Amino acid sequence: MKSHAQVVVIGGGVVGASVLYHLTKAGWKDVLLVERAELTSGSTWHAAGGMHTVNGDPNVAKLQQYTINLYQEIERISGQSCGVHITGGIMLAGTRERLDWLKMAKARGRYLKMDLEIISVEEAAKLFPLLDQRHFAGALYDPIEGHVDPYGVTHAYAKSAQIGGAEIVRQTRVVDLKQRADGSWDVITENGNVHAEHVVNAGGLWAREVGRMVGIELPILAMEHQYLITGDMPELAGKPEQLHAIDFEGEIYLRQERGGMLMGTYERAGVPWSPDTTPWDFGQDLLANDLDRIAPSLAVGFEHFPALEAAGIRKVVNGPFTFAPDGNPLVGPVRGLRNFWVACGVMAGFSQGGGVGLALSHWMVDGDPGADVWGMDVARYGDWTTLAYTNAKVRENYSRRFRIRFPNEELHAARPLRTTPIYERLQAEHAVFGDYCALEHALWFAPSAAEAHDEVSFRRSNSHPHVARECLAVRDNIGLLEISNYGKFDVQGPGAAEWLSHTMANRVPSVGRIALTPMLNDRGKLIGDFTVCRAAQDRFLLIGTYAAETYYMRWFERHLPPNGVSVRPCAMEYTGLAIAGPSARALLQGLVRDDLSSAAFPFMSFRRMEIGMVPGYVGRVSFTGEQGFEIWVSSDYQRALYDVLSGAGRDHGLTLYGGRALNSMRIEKSFGSWAREYRPIYGPFEAGLGRFVDLKKDRFIGRAAALEERDGGGALRLLAFKVQATDADAIGDEPIWHDGRPVGWVTSGAYGHRVGASLALGYVPASLAGADAGFEIEIIGERCAAARLSEPAYDPTGAKMRV
Numbered sequence: 001m002k003s004h005a006q007v008v009v010i011g012g013g014v015v016g017a018s019v020l021y022h023l024t025k026a027g028w029k030d031v032l033l034v035e036r037a038e039l040t041s042g043s044t045w046h047a048a049g050g051m052h053t054v055n056g057d058p059n060v061a062k063l064q065q066y067t068i069n070l071y072q073e074i075e076r077i078s079g080q081s082c083g084v085h086i087t088g089g090i091m092l093a094g095t096r097e098r099l100d101w102l103k104m105a106k107a108r109g110r111y112l113k114m115d116l117e118i119i120s121v122e123e124a125a126k127l128f129p130l131l132d133q134r135h136f137a138g139a140l141y142d143p144i145e146g147h148v149d150p151y152g153v154t155h156a157y158a159k160s161a162q163i164g165g166a167e168i169v170r171q172t173r174v175v176d177l178k179q180r181a182d183g184s185w186d187v188i189t190e191n192g193n194v195h196a197e198h199v200v201n202a203g204g205l206w207a208r209e210v211g212r213m214v215g216i217e218l219p220i221l222a223m224e225h226q227y228l229i230t231g232d233m234p235e236l237a238g239k240p241e242q243l244h245a246i247d248f249e250g251e252i253y254l255r256q257e258r259g260g261m262l263m264g265t266y267e268r269a270g271v272p273w274s275p276d277t278t279p280w281d282f283g284q285d286l287l288a289n290d291l292d293r294i295a296p297s298l299a300v301g302f303e304h305f306p307a308l309e310a311a312g313i314r315k316v317v318n319g320p321f322t323f324a325p326d327g328n329p330l331v332g333p334v335r336g337l338r339n340f341w342v343a344c345g346v347m348a349g350f351s352q353g354g355g356v357g358l359a360l361s362h363w364m365v366d367g368d369p370g371a372d373v374w375g376m377d378v379a380r381y382g383d384w385t386t387l388a389y390t391n392a393k394v395r396e397n398y399s400r401r402f403r404i405r406f407p408n409e410e411l412h413a414a415r416p417l418r419t420t421p422i423y424e425r426l427q428a429e430h431a432v433f434g435d436y437c438a439l440e441h442a443l444w445f446a447p448s449a450a451e452a453h454d455e456v457s458f459r460r461s462n463s464h465p466h467v468a469r470e471c472l473a474v475r476d477n478i479g480l481l482e483i484s485n486y487g488k489f490d491v492q493g494p495g496a497a498e499w500l501s502h503t504m505a506n507r508v509p510s511v512g513r514i515a516l517t518p519m520l521n522d523r524g525k526l527i528g529d530f531t532v533c534r535a536a537q538d539r540f541l542l543i544g545t546y547a548a549e550t551y552y553m554r555w556f557e558r559h560l561p562p563n564g565v566s567v568r569p570c571a572m573e574y575t576g577l578a579i580a581g582p583s584a585r586a587l588l589q590g591l592v593r594d595d596l597s598s599a600a601f602p603f604m605s606f607r608r609m610e611i612g613m614v615p616g617y618v619g620r621v622s623f624t625g626e627q628g629f630e631i632w633v634s635s636d637y638q639r640a641l642y643d644v645l646s647g648a649g650r651d652h653g654l655t656l657y658g659g660r661a662l663n664s665m666r667i668e669k670s671f672g673s674w675a676r677e678y679r680p681i682y683g684p685f686e687a688g689l690g691r692f693v694d695l696k697k698d699r700f701i702g703r704a705a706a707l708e709e710r711d712g713g714g715a716l717r718l719l720a721f722k723v724q725a726t727d728a729d730a731i732g733d734e735p736i737w738h739d740g741r742p743v744g745w746v747t748s749g750a751y752g753h754r755v756g757a758s759l760a761l762g763y764v765p766a767s768l769a770g771a772d773a774g775f776e777i778e779i780i781g782e783r784c785a786a787a788r789l790s791e792p793a794y795d796p797t798g799a800k801m802r803v
């Protein structure tokens, strides 16, 4: 084994092998993979090898497409067969809701150029004769599905990497990792040490243990997973290979395995494997079968596919593999650890392994993943992902693998975990809560405890009239919203203003003022949007998206000078309440000594004030489009602030409103939001944020690319639409059609109660930015006429929030 390498990849499963190959492909040749046993010795060797392109996140779906197309390439380079069987696949729906869900998946596939088709039960039965038609309502057909040989794929990656210059060492366990002062790593193995510039944790079943070597607790957990293989079936003899099938109601998947069928299930009573520590002596072992646990799924399977029962069970496989709380991979650089990368928690290695390797190799070599990988970025989690939290969420995710997640459906595991001081007060007002970063926040308020729940649906739901009431109260009078679930950062020091000017695209506000600003990466793409509040000459409060706190901190720390500036996340030190509506000033003025008139405290002002007895920061900003104030106080004061505002609010007819009303109102104002309208695939001019990019500044990250985008116009444009929808509104990811062709995608949608119309925001090619007619938005399989709005649907001049 060599004693020095540019990169050491720990783990020779399908993911580590893919990372190794992609690093060589990106030009890094001095790369070494260290494997504890033989290649595939973790979860890879006993995988069923199934692969498919459909994924709830379109960006992950793109990486799945890439993975499947890659197999030809690595077969050609390595001469090693991947055992690819492209059989095509059907996803079977047993209910109307599931068929709606499949229609939405098909629609999403349109702009990903996927060739998906909704078919009738009769057509499904022709393609997959084993099914009993009585149990199904329709299906989605995908021609690009199939399975591969896990051993062949891993070895094809590995050989291709070796041909590209990589070295692979087997039977060598990494036992510890020590970082040197220069950020490089001593990789300590059973067979000697390697000094490496970068380390990649692709430890699969042991990724958690490898993380612990560097003091981090990765939110992953292995679950036991069982599939069985039937005896040979006369129904299959002499026929072409059967398609892949997913039966959502049965929660099972099927494919042909030689003369029989392979049937696997994500059972509801799933069991974690090695919840605390994965034993190092676990090798190419299988776990004891537990057919009782999967008996309910098997019974449904035998009912829906009767020939299976008669075929008998030839073999049962029970093996563990890892999941993150949301089921998506954990990829990227780890905040606070230089040159330490992860590629783990990959639960669908044969659909996603290639895409994970591609993104990570670009990230390491070019400093940027080259694609929108927010959905699988390791930085999407924060310190709430304790071992027990991860355990509860992974079990929930596993048990729901084939269940529908409705757009208004909140999941219940690991809740309530984090609450703010006013949680019980809001509960008493019949709040229906959602969880965001494990923090409870009010979505809407019901008139009674009995009505305080969501009836899940793809269409307008039971919350619709109540959200309407909240929005109209904000428009006509005044509303109160808790805003604690925003990310906040304390930026201080003599170099703070200069650093912010370099890191953010907009100008730095003067003391007592607020500026909105995009944050760009070197390629001029949006990696954040912030409200910058200047409390003093050298002190700022930055407000942004809470879910991206670790993502932002990783970026900030990478760009901090050695001294002169400190940045500290402080979300929970500033719990907040916002008031909005034409009576907002009158309410607050009665509680503070400061003059809140527009002359003394104009729009976008920020100041320390005392609200009754409560000290806090008050910002005059508005995400609703109404006259509004955001008040930030440390959490020990939040209850008192709530009481003083709601007490005084009684005279002003104050109404509580929640996150759903806020979403509807910000869409009426065409205000974008992170991870929806603002993502690293869009530039600021494409996203309509050009006015917040101060090109008069000589230097800031992304300036050159932003200038180029402004001059060239960018490829895309974010537009607002009024949609002729009937009982369902767009929610995001629906295709936008123009003149009969899918041309773009929706990023957000909601019913705009203040304007009485269904609304959507979404991207189309810039060439269509001025098109006046011909748009349609496909909502649950129905193309609804959509009118492009040339200005925000509500209060287009912004007069109301400035008054």
Ligand SMILES: Cc1cc2nc3c(=O)[nH]c(=O)nc-3n(C[C@H](O)[C@H](O)[C@H](O)COP(=O)(O)OP(=O)(O)OC[C@H]3O[C@@H](n4cnc5c(N)ncnc54)[C@H](O)[C@@H]3O)c2cc1C
Residues within 6 Å of the ligand: 010, 011, 012, 013, 014, 015, 016, 034, 035, 036, 037, 038, 039, 040, 041, 042, 043, 044, 045, 046, 047, 048, 049, 050, 051, 172, 173, 174, 175, 202, 203, 204, 205, 206, 207, 210, 225, 226, 227, 317, 318, 319, 320, 321, 343, 344, 345, 346, 347, 348, 349, 350, 351, 352
């Ligand atoms: C029963 C079953 C069925 C499945 N079916 C499918 C399917 O149909 N389709 C699909 O896409 N996926 C399927 N999977 C999931 C798939 O197996 C995983 O997504 C994939 O194997 C993950 O690969 P990995 O490389 O991340 O991890 P692993 O395969 O666990 O590889 C990690 C490797 O790292 C090595 N390692 C760990 N720590 C160290 C160390 N300290 N030093 C040196 N080496 C180390 C291990 O020995 C191991 O070889 C299935 C899994 C199971 C269990």
